Amino acid sequence: MLNNIQEFYNILPLIIIGGLILVSLIIEMYSESSEKILPWLSIIGFLFVGIYSLVEVGRTSIVLQNMLATGGVVNIFWLIFNITAAIVCLLSINYIKKYGAYYGEYYIIIQTSVLGMMLMAGAKDLIVIFLGLEVMSISFYVLAGFNRNRSSANEASLKYFLLGAFATGFLVYGIALIYGKATTTSIDAISLNFSALSGNVLFLTGVLLFLIGFSFKIAAFPFHMWVPDVYQGSPTTVAGLFSTAGKAAGFSALIVTFAALFGGPHGHLFTPYLSAIAVFSMLFGSIVAIMQTDIKRMLAYSSIAHAGYMLIGLASGNIDGVAGIIFYLAAYSFMNLAAFGIVSILEGKEETNLDLDSYAGLGTRSPFIAGLFALIMFALAGIPPFAGFFGKYYVFIAAIKSDLTWLAMVGILSSMISVYFYLRLVVIMYFKSSETEDKVSYTASEIIAVVIAVVFVIILGLAPGSFIDLVTKFL
Amino acid sequence: MQIPIEYYLILSAALFMTGIVGVLIRRNAIIVFMSIELMLNSANLTLITFSSYLGNSIGQIFVFFVMAVAAAEAAIGLAIIIALFRNKLTVNLDEINIFKW
Amino acid sequence: MLTEFGKVFAFILTAVMFVLIAVFAAKLIRPARPTKEKLTTYECGENPEGSPWVKFNIRFYVVALIFLIFDVEVVMLIPWALVYQDSGMLGFLVGAIFLILLGLGMAYEWRKGDLEWARPKITPLVLTKTEPPEEKQEKELNLGE
Numbered sequence: 001m002l003n004n005i006q007e008f009y010n011i012l013p014l015i016i017i018g019g020l021i022l023v024s025l026i027i028e029m030y031s032e033s034s035e036k037i038l039p040w041l042s043i044i045g046f047l048f049v050g051i052y053s054l055v056e057v058g059r060t061s062i063v064l065q066n067m068l069a070t071g072g073v074v075n076i077f078w079l080i081f082n083i084t085a086a087i088v089c090l091l092s093i094n095y096i097k098k099y100g101a102y103y104g105e106y107y108i109i110i111q112t113s114v115l116g117m118m119l120m121a122g123a124k125d126l127i128v129i130f131l132g133l134e135v136m137s138i139s140f141y142v143l144a145g146f147n148r149n150r151s152s153a154n155e156a157s158l159k160y161f162l163l164g165a166f167a168t169g170f171l172v173y174g175i176a177l178i179y180g181k182a183t184t185t186s187i188d189a190i191s192l193n194f195s196a197l198s199g200n201v202l203f204l205t206g207v208l209l210f211l212i213g214f215s216f217k218i219a220a221f222p223f224h225m226w227v228p229d230v231y232q233g234s235p236t237t238v239a240g241l242f243s244t245a246g247k248a249a250g251f252s253a254l255i256v257t258f259a260a261l262f263g264g265p266h267g268h269l270f271t272p273y274l275s276a277i278a279v280f281s282m283l284f285g286s287i288v289a290i291m292q293t294d295i296k297r298m299l300a301y302s303s304i305a306h307a308g309y310m311l312i313g314l315a316s317g318n319i320d321g322v323a324g325i326i327f328y329l330a331a332y333s334f335m336n337l338a339a340f341g342i343v344s345i346l347e348g349k350e351e352t353n354l355d356l357d358s359y360a361g362l363g364t365r366s367p368f369i370a371g372l373f374a375l376i377m378f379a380l381a382g383i384p385p386f387a388g389f390f391g392k393y394y395v396f397i398a399a400i401k402s403d404l405t406w407l408a409m410v411g412i413l414s415s416m417i418s419v420y421f422y423l424r425l426v427v428i429m430y431f432k433s434s435e436t437e438d439k440v441s442y443t444a445s446e447i448i449a450v451v452i453a454v455v456f457v458i459i460l461g462l463a464p465g466s467f468i469d470l471v472t473k474f475l
Numbered sequence: 476m477q478i479p480i481e482y483y484l485i486l487s488a489a490l491f492m493t494g495i496v497g498v499l500i501r502r503n504a505i506i507v508f509m510s511i512e513l514m515l516n517s518a519n520l521t522l523i524t525f526s527s528y529l530g531n532s533i534g535q536i537f538v539f540f541v542m543a544v545a546a547a548e549a550a551i552g553l554a555i556i557i558a559l560f561r562n563k564l565t566v567n568l569d570e571i572n573i574f575k576w
Numbered sequence: 577m578l579t580e581f582g583k584v585f586a587f588i589l590t591a592v593m594f595v596l597i598a599v600f601a602a603k604l605i606r607p608a609r610p611t612k613e614k615l616t617t618y619e620c621g622e623n624p625e626g627s628p629w630v631k632f633n634i635r636f637y638v639v640a641l642i643f644l645i646f647d648v649e650v651v652m653l654i655p656w657a658l659v660y661q662d663s664g665m666l667g668f669l670v671g672a673i674f675l676i677l678l679g680l681g682m683a684y685e686w687r688k689g690d691l692e693w694a695r696p697k698i699t700p701l702v703l704t705k706t707e708p709p710e711e712k713q714e715k716e717l718n719l720g721e
Contacts, residue, residue, distance in 0.1 A: 025680060029687040127537055134544045141551050145558060154559040155571050161552050162507055162568075166498055168548070169514030172541055173491055176518045176534075180525035185533055478581070539651055546648030550641045557637060 007063045010056070010070040013049045013078055014122075017115045020045040021108060028104040038107040042089045046114070050082035060474065066186055068122045072474030076326060077121035077252045083456075084245040084333050085114045087341070090449035092237045094442075095344045099235050101147035110241065113139035117249035121256065126175045126185040129253050133171070133217070136249055137164050140242060144234040152351065156233025163216060163226040171213030177206030178261070191260035198269055207261045207270070211254075218250035220311060221280035224304045228292075231300040236347055239296060240340030243303045244333035251310060251329055255322055262317070268402075274315035275407050281308030282414035290421045295343055295354055298421060299336070302380065305418055306332055312411055313395040316402040323471045324394030330467065331379075331387035331460050338376045338453035342369060345442045345450070359425060361434025369440055369447075372454055374426045379457050381422040382415050387460035394468065483524040490517035504556050504566040508549075515545050638690055649678060 008015075024041060028034045053075040060071035089107060096102055116135030123129040141164060145157025175185065181203040182190045190197070197203045216223040231239040254262075262270050285305025292298040310328050313321035346353050346362075346369070362370040379386035392415060396408040460467060490513055497510025519538045526534025560566055578586065617624045656671050663670075685691055 022677075022680065025684055029684055127533075127540060130537075131540060131544070134548070138544075138547055138551055141555065145555055148558040149562070151559070151562040154555065154562055157555045158504060158559050158571065161555050162498075162504065162511070165508070165511045165548055165552065166514070169491075169494060169511055169518065172515055172518035173521065175537070176521035176525065179522065179534055179537070180529075183529050183531065185537065536655070539655065542651055543649055546644055550645045553637075553644075554641060557634075 007061070010059060010061050010063055011068065013053050013075075013082075014068075014115065014118055016045060016049050016052075017111060017118065021111045021115065024108045024111060028108060034104045035102060038104055039089050039093045042107045042111055043086045045111070046082040046086035046089065050079045050086065053078040053082065057470070057474075062124060066188070067125050067128055068119075069124050070122060073255070073326065073471060074122045076330075076471060076474075077248065078118050080248050080330050080333055081114050081117045081121070081245050084248070084337060085110055085241065087337055087449045087453055088237050088241045088245075090445050090452075091240070091341045091344055092235075093445050095235065095237050095347075095446070098347070098349060099147060100349070101149075101153075101235070103146070106143070106146060109139045109142050113143070113241070114245070117245055117252070120249050121252035123253065123256050124187050126178065126187065126257075129256065130172065130175060132249075133253065134168065136246065137168070137217070140164070140238075140246060143238045143241070144230055146235055146238065152233040153235070156230045159226050160230045160234075163223075167213045167216030167223065169213075170209045170216075174206045174209030174211075174213060177202050177209065179206075181206070187257055187260045191264065194260065194263055198263060204269075208273075210257070210261060211270070211273070214250055214254055215277065218247050218254070218307050218310075219281075219304050220277045220307050221284055221304070222277065224281070224284070224307075227304055228297045228300040231303075232294060232296045236296065236340055236344035239300075240337050240344070243299070243340065244337050247303065247307065248329045248333055251314075251325060254314060255325065258314070258322065262314070264317075268317060271315050271317060271402075271404070274311055275404065278308045278311035278315055278407065279410050281305060281311060282411060283308075283417075286414045286417040286421075289418065292421075293356055295356055295359070295425075298356070298425075299339060299343070302418065302421070303336065305414060306336075308414070309392055309395055309411055312399050312404075312407055315407065316395075316398040316404055318398055318402055319472065319475050320401060321395065321398035322475055323468050324391070324398050326471050327394055327460070327464060327467055328391035331391040331457065334453045334456040334460070335376055335379045335386075335388055338372070338450050338457065339380065341446065341450040341453060342373045342376070345369065345446050346440060356425060356428055357432075359429050360432040361429075361436075362440075363430035365434065365436075365438065366440040369442070370429045372450060374429065375454060376457070377422040377426050379461070381419045383419075385461055387457045387464070390461060390464035394464070480524060480528050484521065487517040487520040487524070490514075490520065502568045504559075504568055504571075507568065508552050508556070512545065512549065515541060635693060642685060642690070646678065646682070 020042070024038055027037055027041070031037060057071060057075040057079075060069070062069050089110060092106065092110075096106055113136045116132045116137075116139065119128055119132030119135065121132075123132060141157060141161040144160045145153045147153045178190070179185050181200050182193060182197055184190065212223065215221075216226075219227045231243065234242070258264055262274075282305050285301045285303070285308060289298050289301035289305065292301060306328075310325050310332075313325035313328065315321075343354070346359070352358075359373075362373070375386070379388040382388045382392045392411065396411055399405070399408040399411070494510045494512075494514035494517060497513065498507050501507050501510065519541055522534040522538050522541070524534075526532060526538075556566055559571065563571065565571070617628070619625075652674065653671070656667065656674075660667055660671070
């Protein structure tokens with residue numbers, strides 16, 4: 001199993017999260033005050049694992065009989081997942097009481113989903129990808145319908161479950177076909193044989209089905225229909241987790257299999273397909289988001305559009321593109337999490353205050369929150385000094401390097417469309433007078449969570465080069 | 476004599492298509508879910524076929540994992556469906572429409 | 577010339593045809609004089625009591641869900657049991673960890689009360705001499721017949 005003590009240190013993040021789940025389960029079983037202990041225990045665990053992954057980032061290795069990779073890009077993904085999950089837990093402490101569904105399992109299920117994501121990002125074998133994906137997805141199905149007495153949550157959960165399981169069917173069948181031709185499920189072995197395999201119809205069908213399965217998870221165009229409904233119906237903090245860590249995990253699996261299934265830097269077999277779904281995701285997400293009146297639905301369509309921008313990086317197929325995606329994912333995770341965090345602060349009991357109109361006059365009612373929200377909207381729209389701009393910049397540059405200038409052009413066009421609906425919200429907040437004069441009430445933990453996310457957005461915007469250098473070093 | 480591998484593959488592809496069509500046209504949540512299970516099982520059949528013909532055991536190991544995961548998924552899914560049924564007294568997907576599809 | 581599978585197929589076809597022909601031939605020949613008594617469901621000679629399509633108690637459902645998970649997770653133990661002798665202490669540890677995890681899940685369900693068979697409260701019927709419950713008497717009379 002473990003060859004030496006060094007392997008143990010390399011997979012320590014996974015072991016810690018696994019142990020955290022078991023400890024939390026026992027606390028939930030026997031402790032009366034588990035609702036006070038569990039969120040802080042989870043946050044401490046996530047932060048520790050995140051920082052540990054960052055410290056150990058240089059130590060690349062392949063452990064557990066070629067099943068898992070650690071170090072390098074994998075650890076950067078682990079950092080993103082864990083920090084995101086810690087922020088979600090911090091936001092949830094107050095939100096979940098307001099939402100009226102306090103069950104201690106909430107934090108345990110978030111921990112389980114993070115374990116699944118970490119497995120996906122580190123996978124060196126298609127079996128591990130499948131297992132990680134399912135651990136994550138099954139946790140997400142439960143989280144979406146967490147308030148089992150509310151029919152909107154039930155509906156979101158059922159839709160997510162049915163479409164997610166449908167996608168899993170495609171994924172497993174795709175892996176079966178890939179295995180049939182490649183005679184192995186080891187990602188490294190497949191990527192060595194890629195040029196021999198890539199002419200085979202069976203193999204290509206398998207890759208296509210695999211891609212379809214993951215298109216569901218990352219919410220790309222033809223398979224996006226669950227996104228708005230699920231985000232609208234599930235608890236807001238959980239929707240934040242789906243749209244950030246969930247999407248990052250989906251992309252991490254695509255990046256892990258990039259060399260094996262899509263040919264890596266030299267294969268352009270899937271470029272037309274990937275470009276097509278990128279274009280449709282971007283344009284569809286941006287245009288439909290304009291028509292939304294519910295803030296969570298608007299953020300859902302914007303999340304579809306962002307999946308499109310990230311797919312540009314995958315379509316361009318070079319190292320810059322992959323590094324660009326990872327930067328984009330980090331920036332997008334913090335931006336979107338901050339946005340969902342503010343929505344969860346402003347949300348009233350029984351899913352009220354979710355209309356765009358309920359944000360009117362926020363600039364005078366709570367200048368601080370309005371300022372943060374405006375900043376996030378600028379960042380999501382991709383306006384220069386913030387991280388969102390650099391994410392798009394790196395991805396578009398990668399596309400231009402691979403002679404896909406038209407794709408970058410469509411991306412810029414779509415960004416300009418999306419500026420409209422992001423800035424419309426800013427206009428509503430500052431220039432539309434509201435009927436109520438109520439101040440927004442919030443707790444310290446919520447505002448700290450949002451501020452942390454915003455600080456990350458600003459840091460990534462100020463020093464994008466160092467992050468890109470760190471990623472490129474390991475690619 | 477041995478059955479040619481194509482027969483198995485065609486059978487599993489047919490099962491897979493049956494599953495897809497079932498998901499797309501049936502409107503009862505439980506039957507849709509059964510169609511999804513059919514898709515997973517057709518993938519299992521493919522894996523077993525390849526495993527047997529290639530003479531390596533990776534496919535069979537994968538099938539064990541798929542089965543275990545499918546069981547967990549089935550339990551979660553049925554629990555979700557029963558939670559929905561308690562609130563809305565229906566499992567017909569056309570009547571579950573608080574949100575626009 | 578038939579292949580081996582072709583022969584099997586021919587056998588299956590013959591078997592199916594045999595049954596179908598017998599059933600349809602009987603339907604053509606036999607007299608059909610249905611009465612109400614003949615059309616009722618046969619329940620060992622008793623008169624049927626209501627429709628068989630009753631709703632089961634929700635408590636069976638929880639038990640079924642728990643059974644579903646634990647039953648299938650045990651499938652993982654089969655390959656483990658096959659190689660158990662060769663894999664020594666490491667194999668034992670892996671299996672032990674797996675079983676401990678399953679046991680912890682079971683303990684969690686137990687502790688959370690999902691395994692309790694919550695019985696409905698039965699309020700005992702109080703019979704007083706001054707007010708004899710009339711419905712009860714009627715039922716007893718019916719039973720007496």
